[in-house]
Amino acid sequence: MISKLKKKIKKKLTKYLNKSKKAYFRIAYKAFTLLPIHKDAVAFLSDSRSNLTGNFEYIDREIKSRQTDLKISYMLKRTNSAKKTFSEYTTIAWLIATSQHVLLDDFYPLVYPLKIRNNVNLIQVWHAVGAFKTFGFSRMGLPGGPKPTSKNHKNYTWAIVSSKHVAPFYAEGFGIDDRKVLPLGAPRTDMFFDATYKQSVVTRLEEELPFIKGKKVVLFAPTFRGNGQRSAYYNFDWIDFEKLYTKLSAAGYVMLFKIHPFVKNKVQIPEEYADFFYDVSSYREVNDLLLVSDALITDYSSVVFEYSLLRKKTIFFAPDLEEYTASRDFYVDYQKFVPGPIVRDMDSLVTEIERVNEFDSQSLDAFLTYYFDDLDGKASKRFVDALENNFVDYR
Known part of the structure; x- marks a missing residue:
């Protein structure tokens, strides 16, 4: 009986602590938006990998291979249920608020309720290539699909895909304008040409x-x-x-x-x-x-x-x-x-x-x-070119 009571209390305390951390995160983000945006700062954020793999690995490698002013930061977690400390919430809030470029590679719940600053690029370099099974807002009304009022994905500045043919699918799935979906290629596929x-x-x-x-x-x-x-x-x-x-x-x-x-x-x-x-x-x-x-x-x-x-x-x-x-x-x-x-x-x-x-x-x-619009192994190059140029060719 006492053991069950302890578990119940622990569960409630954990739930309260998590809510408190997220409330603190939103307040911290709001405060950090009063600071200047750091030009050429690039933040890699993920809740689906604890080290640099996939698209992140190839983008990171391409940036480091250049004589560039881009400055890189990372905050990587294995899953979105992995615990984050107050210090980590502070860092994430600061990175999203003050980095010129914020890169995501998967679903990232913390960012969706936020109003992204005008001169910040929130960029989804989705972990999967192509598209054929429906996802996101394409699944409204289906089991597990989002509610129409959901804010998930909708605040992306840009999303990167492999082909102009799949761009409309991603625009629909993310609930964003077609013009924000750029067929620059999937950086992680560059390895297949090396x-x-x-x-x-x-x-x-x-x-x-x-x-x-x-x-x-x-x-x-x-x-x-x-x-x-x-x-x-x-x-x-x-x-x-x-x-x-x-x-x-x-x-x-x-x-x-x-x-x-x-x-x-x-x-x-x-x-x-x-x-x-x-x-x-x-x-x-x-x-x-x-x-x-x-x-x-x-x-x-x-x-x-x-x-x-x-x-x-x-x-x-x-x-x-x-x-x-x-x-x-x-x-x-x-x-x-x-x-x-x-x-x-x-x-x-x-x-x-x-x-x-x-x-x-x-x-x-x-x-x-x-x-695939381009079968050339240069998707990472195209992406970092756009990053260095602040996506001016696509605005």
């Missing part, structure tokens, strides 16, 4: 993951099911571990699981198949894993955009296509959109894996042309 870097990643991963060396690697990277982070799951009952092992292990394959970080229920690999299936979900950067993969199995995940740049086979395992379409929906016709075979059962999946080198190259080329 042969030396790609080989260094392959060499490093063969040392870190010795079980892939000399094997045909199949990466299984589905998205989550459910309405969002709190309810996310994946139905592993769809996977017949025995069949995949029996059909593919003797042929020199291994299968890596890279499960979406939102998913709470982890893949349980049967012990007798532990020399074929490997869970690499804790490995942060999926793009590195793509480089060592001979085929990708996914469903509705944006990982297909990056993998398509390698011009290898993607298999779309979608046993719940009708249900997913009804609850999540797409910006495009899924069955016409995907640049690879759609399979609904294990037998079909095995067959497509065995035909790893057989895929429709014309369909893949059309996909790349639509979702």
Whole structure:
């Protein structure tokens, strides 16, 4: 009884403390807006990564490679539920209020209630490439969708995307004007055009993951099911571990699981198949894993955009296509959109894996042309050029 009471009191105190911190943050931000804006200051803010990876890594690297006046600051947290101290709230408020450029790479709840200053650029360099399943305000009225009164995303000055064709989807999803969405490219895709870097990643991963060396690697990277982070799951009952092992292990394959970080229920690999299936979900950067993969199995995940740049086979395992379409929906016709075979059962999946080198190259080329305006590995350069020029060409 006493233990339950202690837990209840602790929960209420934690809730009160969190509310107090956020109230303090808003007051601190308001106070800091009275200070001058620091020209050429660039703040990297994230609640989805604790170190520089993804788009942030490539933008940071490009800035540091130049003789530039840009001055960089960072405030990175692994998740938006990670605790922040009063000192950290103070720093975040100061960075948003006084930096000329504030970069986000994902959902960032603290910033949305704020009125961004006129000479500050709040820039969303979204972690995903392309767009085909609906998100944000495109999901109003659907399970997990926002209310019309939500302030989420609406105060972005700019958002960066890979193609003019997806710009309207992002404008709708973020609830911002089309003119604020700039098809400069996704900086994190620059690595796919750097042969030396790609080989260094392959060499490093063969040392870190010795079980892939000399094997045909199949990466299984589905998205989550459910309405969002709190309810996310994946139905592993769809996977017949025995069949995949029996059909593919003797042929020199291994299968890596890279499960979406939102998913709470982890893949349980049967012990007798532990020399074929490997869970690499804790490995942060999926793009590195793509480089060592001979085929990708996914469903509705944006990982297909990056993998398509390698011009290898993607298999779309979608046993719940009708249900997913009804609850999540797409910006495009899924069955016409995907640049690879759609399979609904294990037998079909095995067959497509065995035909790893057989895929429709014309369909893949059309996909790349639509979702990437520039296939040149210079997205980071274009972005930092715009940053240094304060986006004057786009105003």
